[in-house]
Amino acid sequence: MQQESGRRSNRDRTEATRADLIAAARKLFTEKSYAETGTPEIVAAAGVTRGALYHHFADKQALFGAVVEQEAAAVAREIEKASPPALNARDALIAGSDAYLTAMRAPGRTRLLLLDGPAVLGRAGMDAIDNRHGNRSLREGLVAAMRSGSMKKLPPEALTMLLASAFDRAALAIEAGGSSEDYRAVLMALFDGLSRA
Known part of the structure; x- marks a missing residue:
């Protein structure tokens, strides 16, 4: 014992x-x-x-990878907490989107995940981390919306990648002083454009 x-x-x-x-x-x-x-x-x-x-x-880069993985997991937890399965697919996407923009306001997070992350780990390494966390949540939300009929059917991988890029650019712009309301309005308009009438 x-x-x-x-x-x-x-x-x-x-x-x-x-x-x-x-x-x-x-x-x-x-x-x-x-x-x-x-x-x-x-x-x-x-x-x-x-x-x-x-x-x-193994080295400083491996330690940096662990830091980035932890940050990406924290963002995904916030997204998932804000978009429980009880919400309809479209509302879950909107709530998750708002949670992403809020989570990215944590000090240093945009530098870690959007600037230094791709530079240090490479695009493929950063994509792998994103696909285990935030992009996975986004993809699941998009697929659920398409299955429910509330969103046009499009290739989920391509849609996830392009929307994730838009969210990342919004997070960087907001951190640089851009209007969070303006960027949120544009992102919501993207969802509206993808929605079935």
């Missing part, structure tokens, strides 16, 4: 160290950017050794 308790304790310590590294890296990556952040700063901020960093992550 004591061995099992010890293993659980080691697992807890391992998870805590990994979480500390991700949190420290997120803070530095958003304050300074990926390129301007060195691994010595990350380990100092996390209060761990350099060996601990390389025990958990």
